[in-house]
Amino acid sequence: MGKTLFDKVWDAHVVEEIPGGPHVLYIDKHLVHEVTSPVAFLGLDNRGIKTFRPQNTVATPDHNIPTINQDQPIKDKLSRMQVDKLTENTTRHGITLYGLNHPYQGVVHVIGPELGITQPGMTIVCGDSHTATHGAFGSVAFGIGTSEVEMVLATQCIMQPKPKKMLIRVNGKLGNGVTSKDLILYIISKISASGGTGYFIEYAGDAFTSLSMEGRMTVCNMSIECGARGGLIAPDETTFNYLKGKEFAPKGEEWNKKLTYWKTLYSDKDATFDKVLTFDAADIEPQITYGTNPGMGMGITQKVPVQDDITYKKALDYMKVQAGKSILDTPVDYVFVGSCTNGRIEDLRQFTEAVKGKKKAENVTVWIVPGSKQVEKQAIAEGLDKVLQSAGIALRQPGCSACLAMNDDKVPEGKLAVATSNRNFEGRQGPGSRTMLASPLTAAAVAIAGKIVDPRNFI
Amino acid sequence: MSIDKFVTIKTSCVPLAIENVDTDQIIPARFLKATERKGFGDNLFRDWRYDAANNPIASFPLNNPKYSGKILAGGKNFGSGSSREHAAWAIYDHGFKVVVSSFFADIFKNNALNNGLLPVQVSEKFLQELFIEIEKNPKVEIEVNLEKQIIQITSTGTKETFDINPYKKECMLKGYDDIDYLLNIKDKIEAYEKKVNN
Numbered sequence: 001m002g003k004t005l006f007d008k009v010w011d012a013h014v015v016e017e018i019p020g021g022p023h024v025l026y027i028d029k030h031l032v033h034e035v036t037s038p039v040a041f042l043g044l045d046n047r048g049i050k051t052f053r054p055q056n057t058v059a060t061p062d063h064n065i066p067t068i069n070q071d072q073p074i075k076d077k078l079s080r081m082q083v084d085k086l087t088e089n090t091t092r093h094g095i096t097l098y099g100l101n102h103p104y105q106g107v108v109h110v111i112g113p114e115l116g117i118t119q120p121g122m123t124i125v126c127g128d129s130h131t132a133t134h135g136a137f138g139s140v141a142f143g144i145g146t147s148e149v150e151m152v153l154a155t156q157c158i159m160q161p162k163p164k165k166m167l168i169r170v171n172g173k174l175g176n177g178v179t180s181k182d183l184i185l186y187i188i189s190k191i192s193a194s195g196g197t198g199y200f201i202e203y204a205g206d207a208f209t210s211l212s213m214e215g216r217m218t219v220c221n222m223s224i225e226c227g228a229r230g231g232l233i234a235p236d237e238t239t240f241n242y243l244k245g246k247e248f249a250p251k252g253e254e255w256n257k258k259l260t261y262w263k264t265l266y267s268d269k270d271a272t273f274d275k276v277l278t279f280d281a282a283d284i285e286p287q288i289t290y291g292t293n294p295g296m297g298m299g300i301t302q303k304v305p306v307q308d309d310i311t312y313k314k315a316l317d318y319m320k321v322q323a324g325k326s327i328l329d330t331p332v333d334y335v336f337v338g339s340c341t342n343g344r345i346e347d348l349r350q351f352t353e354a355v356k357g358k359k360k361a362e363n364v365t366v367w368i369v370p371g372s373k374q375v376e377k378q379a380i381a382e383g384l385d386k387v388l389q390s391a392g393i394a395l396r397q398p399g400c401s402a403c404l405a406m407n408d409d410k411v412p413e414g415k416l417a418v419a420t421s422n423r424n425f426e427g428r429q430g431p432g433s434r435t436m437l438a439s440p441l442t443a444a445a446v447a448i449a450g451k452i453v454d455p456r457n458f459i
Numbered sequence: 460m461s462i463d464k465f466v467t468i469k470t471s472c473v474p475l476a477i478e479n480v481d482t483d484q485i486i487p488a489r490f491l492k493a494t495e496r497k498g499f500g501d502n503l504f505r506d507w508r509y510d511a512a513n514n515p516i517a518s519f520p521l522n523n524p525k526y527s528g529k530i531l532a533g534g535k536n537f538g539s540g541s542s543r544e545h546a547a548w549a550i551y552d553h554g555f556k557v558v559v560s561s562f563f564a565d566i567f568k569n570n571a572l573n574n575g576l577l578p579v580q581v582s583e584k585f586l587q588e589l590f591i592e593i594e595k596n597p598k599v600e601i602e603v604n605l606e607k608q609i610i611q612i613t614s615t616g617t618k619e620t621f622d623i624n625p626y627k628k629e630c631m632l633k634g635y636d637d638i639d640y641l642l643n644i645k646d647k648i649e650a651y652e653k654k655v656n657n
Contacts, residue, residue, distance in 0.1 A: 015651040016644060021626025024644065026651055036543065038494035043638070052645075064492065078492035085494045129542040129566060145544035145570035147637070155641040157648055161624060163565075193479055194536040197565055227539060229565055293479050293539070311478040311534065404488040404541075413511060425483040425540060427506050 002268025004165050005234050006200050009140045009265065013123045015157055022159040028122040030152045031108045032059035032095070034086040035406070036127030040150035041089040053156045054094040058117060061086055061100055062107045064406050067369050067396040070100055079407065093153070104247075106372020106398045109133040109340035113217060114374055116246025120235040120262040125152060130340045130422065132223040135232035136216035137239055138265045140200070142230040163229055164274040166199040167267075170207035172281030177456040179350070180215035181342060181420065181439035183207060184222045185287035185297045187279065193295035196228030199275065202267060203233050207281040213242040214346040221341045222422055225294035234266040286455050289424045289437040290327055291315040296424070300442065300454050301328065318426055319434050320416075327436075327452050334417035335366045335447040336429070337440050338396075339403035342420035343371030345378050347440040348395075352384045354444035354458060355391040361450025366393045367409060369401040393447070405430045418446045462575035464634040468556055469602045469613070471528030473520050474593045480533045481540035482567065486549045488541075499545050500552030521553075525597040532559040532589055538567025547571045557603050559610065561586045572627050573637065579603060579610050585619045588612065605631060 003011070016024040037059070044051065051057065064079035074080035083100065090097040098104040104111055109130055112118040120138040125131060129143035148158045168187060174180075188195075201223050208216060216233050223231030240259060243249045250258045285299040292315040298305070304316065306323040321327055337343070337351050348370060360366050368388060370376040376398055379385060385395040402409040403421035405428070411417045413432030420443050424435040436452070445455040490502040507519050515522045531550060537560035538546060547570040550558060558576060561583045571578045581589075592599050592612050600613045605628060611618035623631075630636065641648075 015648055018626050021624055024641065024648075026648070026655075035491050039496045039544075042495060047638075047642075049642075052648075063488075076492075082492050082494055127542060127544075129540065143542035143566055145542055145547070145566060145573060147544060147570065147573035151638050151641055154638055155645065155648055156652075157641050159626075159637045159641070160569075193539055194562060194564070197536070197562065224540075224566075227536070227564060293481065309478075310476070314477065404483075406488045406491065423481075423483070423540060425481045427487055428483050431487070431489075431506055431511065 001272070002270035004267040004271040004273065005138060005202055005232060005265055006140060006165050007271070009121055009123065009138070010162060012121070022161045024157050025123060025160050026157055027125050027152050028056065029112070029117060029124045030057040031112055031124070031126035031131070032057055032090070032149070033063055033108050033126070033128065034061045034082045035063045036146050037089065037149055038082065038085045039146050040153055041093070043150040044153055049154055051093040051095060051153045056156060057095045057153065058098070059086060059090045059095055060098040060105050060108055060111060063400045063404065065100060065399040066407050067399045067401045067409055070397045076407070103373050106374065107340045107343060107400055109221065110343055110371030110375065113137065113213070114246070114372060116243055116249030119243065119249065119258070120239060120265050125158065129224040130221050132230040133217050133221040133340055135220040135223065135230050136213060138232055138235035138262070140230065140232065143224065163200045164198050166196065166201045166228070166275040166277070167273040168201055168203050168277050168279070169205040170279045170281050171205045172207060173210065174207060174281050174284060177286055177441060177459055178284050179439040179441055180211050180218040182284055182287040183281070184219045185289065185294070185437060186284045188222065188226045188294050189287065189297035190279065191226050191277065193225065193293040194227040196223065196226035199228050201228045201231035203231055208233055209236065212346060213238060214344045217344070218341055222294065225422055235262050286439065286442050288327065288442065288452065290319060290321050292318055292424055292426050294422065294424060294437060297437065300452070301326070328454065330416070330452045332364055332418050332446050332451055333415040334411050335364055335443050336369070336402040336417055336419040336421065337443050338367065338369030338371065338401050339421035340371065341422045342440050343369060343375065345375050347420065348375065348379050348384055349382070351440040351444045352387050354441055354455070355393065355448055356387050358391055358448045360392045360447045363450045364447055366447050367396060367402055368393055369396045370398045372398050402429050404428060411435070418443050418452070461634045461639070462573070462630070462636050465556065465575055465577050465605055465631045467602070467604045467606070468529060469600050470530055471598050472530040472532050472559070472589065472593055472601045473526045473528060474590050475520055475531060475533045476590050478534035479536045479539055482538060482543050482546040483540055485538070485546040486543065491543060491545050496548055499549035500554070503549040503553045529555055530557040530559060530601050530603070531555045532586065535560065535562045535583065537563050539564040542566045544570040544574070547574045547576050551576045559586065559589065572631070575631065575634070577603065577605065577631060579621045581610060581619050581621060585617065588615070588617055
């Protein structure tokens, strides 16, 4: 019987199958950041052991760091200590660190792909649920807890039960003003915030294959928001063209050897999935969330659904939206463009193009946060910062920023933000903050209008 | 290094009858800045337990003196969102040994098991009955027997079996952790590396 893409990659990394138990899975690449790693390093110290394969781990600080004045010491003492701890731990363990102000520093899921660290057929983990991003290259990539970070550091392996497999096929072409972000928000709204739990998703169909690598990353990134550990897309010419020449991508003869292998990474025609879902790209309009989990999303012109249960009503009360009503024209206080979901150069270009020659609304504070130093450099080289400046918007410095508000980029209590990040949980962007998730294009239209608007009327 | 053993428990239960309790609620991101594993229990459900002025919110179950016990029961899709193990640490550190729900997010479930916190997945019917029984009598005792994989509401006698991976069950019963296991098969891991690199 044929194998799925997921089976091919997973099975090639099984060191041992424990009868009635999990698989011992070998990890090719391990990404580390400052928040979920210190206790893991402490665990190694307590056991008196060193990192087993330091060359397979790469670290960068991203969650805690300020997005202005990065040349100065971090003001928040606890954040500074955590970032310093990462430097100390990685130095002691011989792990490569792209520290603050290093030209390769950035959000861990942005730098992996842009440096060519992420490659097809790999197993990739990180103590961060958005590790799913790297599945865009046809790798098996997923988030892990700190105990598992310690396992990878100690043995380059983790123990995992093999997940079930789901195929999500979307055929057709995305409409004008509809982006990869809308595509994944649409899918999550259809299958709910828990519809993918227990599964690994493969995305197939021309709605995905026609996307750029960055668009595919946005899709795979949010697999966790429907509960799936990860999502992946079979590598193709788009993938190979993206990777070729990247800093850590294979070169010369090694490239040819790898390419031959990568071309075998697809689901066989007779492979079977535990669940198959099909959607039509033509049904998708620009999306926006109205509730407090990413499954509570809808087309931007739709009315908020009516549902009679406590959890649902609690969410609408928190968001101050009304069931049965449209959210168009709702005034917005903050716009955030950035994160591992939408902090790449194409996202910044899309936003900048849409605000070009216009002014941001006076009632809106706009934060544009590049996903990495390289994205920041590219944006400046293309003059995006100047265009933004003319619109009354500043380009900040790279980091996770207001996606989870561990640094000072916090949306104040009660204020409403339209964000291109991945989670609209209560207080996610700061205690009492309210978040509506959308694409960079929608964020641009909102920044100009100062209220929720359909981006199709702006392009 | 090891986890605390878990065999059986009989205790009252704190109900949290809300669905999709995400890890940002269990422990908000701004409390993840520690470099050691301690004190997370103080900030468990911080923004649901305390208002902006740090006063306890009386209506939240953890602040309600009528509820107590070492079992936390939450609605469907408990532990969704971020992979932060701090969520499992905070619940455990607060004194809970078991979390009951009709559905758990994958990463949370793994993190709980790796810390000796037992996730018990029950049917929606059982969960709703549990919430009703707790409302009738907040001191009602719940018994969880890991060896037999049974959870029982003692007042009604209603019981249900729950699933757990046999390997993980053994780890919980004996207090073993995965790292010990992996460190013991280093030779196999090295043999795998050799095979792949040839």
